[in-house]
Amino acid sequence: MSLLDYFRISKPKSADIAKERLQILVAHERAARNPRPSYLPQLQKELLEVIRKYVNVDQDAISVNFEQDDNQETLELNIVLPDYQQENKTINS
Amino acid sequence: MARIIVVTSGKGGVGKTTTSAAIAMGLAKRGHKTAVIDFDVGLRNLDLIMGCERRVVYDFINVINGEASLNQALIRDKNCNLLYILPASQTRDKDALTLEGVGKVLDELSGDFQYIVCDSPAGIEKGAYLALYYADDAFVVTNPEISSVRDSDRMLGILASKSRRAENNEEPVKEFLLLTRYDPSRVKSGEMLGLDDVQDILSLHLLGIIPESKSVLTASNAGMPVILDEKSEAGQAYEDVVARYLGEDRPHRFIEDKKGFFRKLFGGKS
Ligand SMILES: Nc1ncnc2c1ncn2[C@@H]1O[C@H](COP(=O)(O)OP(=O)(O)O)[C@@H](O)[C@H]1O
Ligand SMILES: [Mg+2]
Numbered sequence: 001m002s003l004l005d006y007f008r009i010s011k012p013k014s015a016d017i018a019k020e021r022l023q024i025l026v027a028h029e030r031a032a033r034n035p036r037p038s039y040l041p042q043l044q045k046e047l048l049e050v051i052r053k054y055v056n057v058d059q060d061a062i063s064v065n066f067e068q069d070d071n072q073e074t075l076e077l078n079i080v081l082p083d084y085q086q087e088n089k090t091i092n093s
Numbered sequence: 094m095a096r097i098i099v100v101t102s103g104k105g106g107v108g109k110t111t112t113s114a115a116i117a118m119g120l121a122k123r124g125h126k127t128a129v130i131d132f133d134v135g136l137r138n139l140d141l142i143m144g145c146e147r148r149v150v151y152d153f154i155n156v157i158n159g160e161a162s163l164n165q166a167l168i169r170d171k172n173c174n175l176l177y178i179l180p181a182s183q184t185r186d187k188d189a190l191t192l193e194g195v196g197k198v199l200d201e202l203s204g205d206f207q208y209i210v211c212d213s214p215a216g217i218e219k220g221a222y223l224a225l226y227y228a229d230d231a232f233v234v235t236n237p238e239i240s241s242v243r244d245s246d247r248m249l250g251i252l253a254s255k256s257r258r259a260e261n262n263e264e265p266v267k268e269f270l271l272l273t274r275y276d277p278s279r280v281k282s283g284e285m286l287g288l289d290d291v292q293d294i295l296s297l298h299l300l301g302i303i304p305e306s307k308s309v310l311t312a313s314n315a316g317m318p319v320i321l322d323e324k325s326e327a328g329q330a331y332e333d334v335v336a337r338y339l340g341e342d343r344p345h346r347f348i349e350d351k352k353g354f355f356r357k358l359f360g361g362k363s
Contacts, residue, residue, distance in 0.1 A: 013282075013283025013284070014283065014284055015280070015283050015284060015285055015286050015287065015290065016283065018238075018239045018286055018290075019286060019290045019293070019294075021239065022239055022242055022243060022286075022294055023293070023294060025243060026242075026243060026246050026294055029243075029246065029247065029250075030246070030250070033250045033254070
């Protein structure tokens with residue numbers, strides 16, 4: 001450790017500690033009071049209808065996830081397509 | 094149609110009543126007919142800060158209950174004839190205020206006034222909710238201190254979800270930040286959250302910084318809104334706030350620690 005480093009080391013300022021604690025707390029509280037948007041179930045239902053026009057999928061083959069952090073909201077859509085062969089079977093039968 | 098302003102914070106003792114009195118006076122002095130309403134039922138204070146406590150005959154609850162007309166209850170300010178005060182009841186409890194009752198009074202005032210300032214009680218319960226419900230604009234009074242910033246953030250959540258504008262899917266309540274009891278020297282030494290720290294969390298439109306100032310106590314002792322003390326920093330800061338709210342572009346003051354070495358040494362007056 002150089003002499004310079006020695007002088008630079010100081011306790012974090014108490015305002016900095018306060019700010020860090022606040023940022024964590026506020027992010028949690030914001031997430032808690034903004035639960036999933038209310039349109040999600042309807043969106044999921046309609047998406048399923050559209051997809052079923054083209055592919056024969058199960059009710060639970062589709063999942064819609066909503067996530068939120070400090071500065072963005074993410075909507076994650078997951079569709080599990082059926083096996084190709086299985087698909088063929090259904091179409092052939 | 095009046096513009097309805099709520100002065101809110103969540104936390105108590107941050108300067109809501111001081112602010113309500115100052116900005117109501119500021120708006121009225123600039124020629125806008127203004128009413129300021131004390132929503133702190135049971136703990137009324139606004140009349141003291143405005144210096145009209147001995148002229149209170151009827152109050153907000155009397156008007157809601159039809160025991161007095163609005164004209165009987167409104168008190169004209171002694172310094173400015175465009176300013177009127179509607180005091181809170183000292184004896185009733187908070188349940189005497191109802192959403193419909195408050196709406197009726199604000200509606201009636203709206204016809205005659207340009208601005209209605211609602212001085213919110215502390216807390217996030219019914220009283221604070223009723224004060225903010227009908228608001229067009231919210232002045233969020235915040236101290237540079239951890240629990241005040243947190244409560245302000247919770248208040249913002251309530252404004253965004255429970256106000257009339259939110260319920261009716263109208264344009265949201267406009268939110269403004271007033272950072273009060275600010276002490277630049279303590280910010281500089283790292284003991285107090287600074288403007289940037291608070292804005293990193295709240296990111297609101299800043300209406301002004303009100304410095305911690307002895308003149309606030311002196312003004313409340315005299316029953317005179319501090320904005321009338323044009324020599325004081327707090328008075329000037331509130332004057333700026335009103336000007337900015339009305340659309341004037343003024344640089345922010347009272348952010349820097351101005352006390353020079355000598356003033357510090359000999360104890361400068363704030
Ligand atoms: N800028 C300021 N400088 C110094 N004291 C202040 C300032 N603003 C408010 N105060 C004091 O803080 C206390 C609480 O203020 P008040 O306006 O009654 O807060 P609230 O209505 O939010 O409870 C009062 O004693 C008041 O004089
Ligand atoms: Mg108060």
